[in-house]
């Protein structure tokens with residue numbers, strides 16, 4: 032069997048890896064667009080999200096799967112991709128403190144949440160008067176290293192193509208491939224092989240910064256309130272992200288960067304230096320479920336997309352699910368099958 036994967040973001044990379052490991056002959060094409068969601072994402076895996084601290088959708092399926100797949104990549108490439116790193120959750124209002132305690136007593140949540148009497152490695156860098164919770168089983172997936180390593184492998188083994196492939200070319204290429212899978216991120220909104228999908232694209236911005244405090248180099252927890260701060264080592268942090276449903280392009284904007292720095296000032300009590308500013312468009316979807324399945328126009332052409340804000344957590348489980356469908360004819364889960372929009 033031969034498969035062509037179009038797009039080498041986190042979706043295309045993890046799918047290509049999965050098919051490659053199962054002995055399928057693959058080609059991976061990427062147009063090399065300079066700013067992509069995968070290239071600027073922090074790669075945070077956060078088990079509990081939202082104001083109500085609810086477990087991420089299908090977390091108990093996706094988390095062990097993701098950890099295992101990223102570990103396999105680490106073993107194969109001799110590099111570090113996955114880092115277990117808890118999140119120190121800042122709780123400010125009585126309501127937040129109550130909601131955290133209430134959620135903690137919900138069955139199944141003691142594996143992912145705990146109370147924290149102190150600010151841990153952030154002590155001395157936070158404003159006074161805060162309470163803390165800890166999110167366990169959180170992690171960071173190093174997307175840039177993962178993408179670069181797989182790109183190197185694909186080039187050295189001769190299955191990488193530096194090109195943009197559109198729907199018409201893809202249809203012609205079905206003569207050479209059993210399956211063609213589009214993993215284009217937000218650009219799929221223009222792909223007429225997958226019409227009328229309920230995209231709800233969102234732009235996110237983030238900052239790479241340096242905290243000016245001697246203890247910043249030793250921080251070993253992420254920090255979350257409105258933003259998440261991710262320690263990258265040597266006192267550098269990724270801070271983000273903003274959410275915007277209306278935008279002109281994918282570059283950083285003055286207004287959102289100001290917003291990020293204001294939120295940052297609510298979270299830390301030390302000066303910082305901005306090193307880099309980022310913006311990108313996420314492939315977010317109205318019903319917040321991935322898009323998997325065959326084009327209603329051509330049965331050999333598939334989509335793997337809609338990973339939204341959680342590509343790191345979702346990509347491995349759903350790539351394997353799609354591989355089971357392509358290789359073994361197993362049915363797609365109705366929650367992710369794009370036929371939910373075409374029947």
Ligand SMILES: Cc1cc2nc3c(=O)[nH]c(=O)nc-3n(C[C@H](O)[C@H](O)[C@H](O)COP(=O)(O)OP(=O)(O)OC[C@H]3O[C@@H](n4cnc5c(N)ncnc54)[C@H](O)[C@@H]3O)c2cc1C
Nearest residue numbers: 038040041042062068069072074075196216235341342343
């Ligand atoms: C600021 C920000 C922070 C984020 N933080 C996190 C986080 O902490 N954790 C997390 O899990 N997720 C996070 N996300 C979301 C995450 O980035 C996405 O879920 C994920 O990266 C989507 O990956 P993708 O492969 O579907 O799309 P993309 O990353 O957009 O990749 C698509 C690829 O396809 C290529 N391409 C597109 N069209 C074509 C074509 N026709 N031919 C050839 N190549 C093509 C592009 O060049 C690109 O390489 C964040 C997103 C943003 C914007």
